[in-house]
Amino acid sequence: MTSRFEIHRFATIDSTNTWVMEQARNGAAEGLVAVAEEQTAGRGRLGRTWVSPPGGSLLMSLLLRPEGLPADKLHLATAAVAMSGADAVSLIADVQPSLKWPNDLLIGNRKLAGVLTEVEGVPPAVVVGIGINCTWPDELPAEIADVAIAANHVAGRPVHTEDVLDVLLETLATRLDGGWDAIAGEYRTRCETVGREVRVEMADGTFTGMATGVDEDGALIVMNDDGPRRVIAGDVIHVR
Numbered sequence: 001m002t003s004r005f006e007i008h009r010f011a012t013i014d015s016t017n018t019w020v021m022e023q024a025r026n027g028a029a030e031g032l033v034a035v036a037e038e039q040t041a042g043r044g045r046l047g048r049t050w051v052s053p054p055g056g057s058l059l060m061s062l063l064l065r066p067e068g069l070p071a072d073k074l075h076l077a078t079a080a081v082a083m084s085g086a087d088a089v090s091l092i093a094d095v096q097p098s099l100k101w102p103n104d105l106l107i108g109n110r111k112l113a114g115v116l117t118e119v120e121g122v123p124p125a126v127v128v129g130i131g132i133n134c135t136w137p138d139e140l141p142a143e144i145a146d147v148a149i150a151a152n153h154v155a156g157r158p159v160h161t162e163d164v165l166d167v168l169l170e171t172l173a174t175r176l177d178g179g180w181d182a183i184a185g186e187y188r189t190r191c192e193t194v195g196r197e198v199r200v201e202m203a204d205g206t207f208t209g210m211a212t213g214v215d216e217d218g219a220l221i222v223m224n225d226d227g228p229r230r231v232i233a234g235d236v237i238h239v240r
């Protein structure tokens with residue numbers, strides 16, 4: 001395990017993202033990590049809740065203080081953690097999740113993991129949280145039964161959260177050492193939203209088009225009748 005991360009473990013917590021951001025406000029250094037077995041108020045993107053049965057999920061948040069990374073490139077922090085999570089699941093469980101822009105790890109159309117990035121202050125404290133469904137019972141909570149999946153459902157054996165955490169942090173450290181441009185380039189080639197027809201739901205409306213790329217800031221480029229549009233926020237649904 002690389003020593004650039006300082007890991008704090010919790011049996012139960014409201015939200016690892018909330019805890020790490022509180023520490024950031026109090027001056028915590030880059031590399032602070034919170035890991036919990038259970039969250040009582042787990043949060044997802046766009047104000048959603050993040051539901052996971054107690055135990056069996058990697059619930060982790062990490063503090064970054066990326067020097068010189070402009071605000072419009074902060075998607076790249078999400079991308080770095082998403083790719084590292086995918087690599088960890090692939091290595092430990094022999095399961096290959098796909099990367100859906102901007103923050104999902106999917107198996108088929110079901111969600112294996114999600115990333116929530118939150119930013120505060122100048123220079124920014126960037127808290128990146130990931131929830132990975134590692135070993136879940138076959139019977140899922142009703143509200144997520146149709147949309148979620150866990151790695152053990154595909155691997156056919158238990159997938160241990162600590163093993164996934166170790167690989168995730170190791171690969172993330174290597175990625176961060178490689179720099180944000182390399183992260184953008186890698187995400188561009190791995191993001192499976194590219195080449196798909198998508199529906200983009202934003203606060204000010206919805207449109208459909210073909211996702212043609214991810215730019216150097218990590219924004220999704222979607223081509224429709226009006227030309228290319230750069231998407232930095234909102235929900236993206238794979239239509240085909």
Ligand code: BTN
Nearest residue numbers: 015017042043044045114129131
């Ligand atoms: C999403 O797909 O909407 C993002 C989900 C992010 C969930 C993780 S679990 C660990 C961390 N703590 C939270 O409250 N949320 C993130």
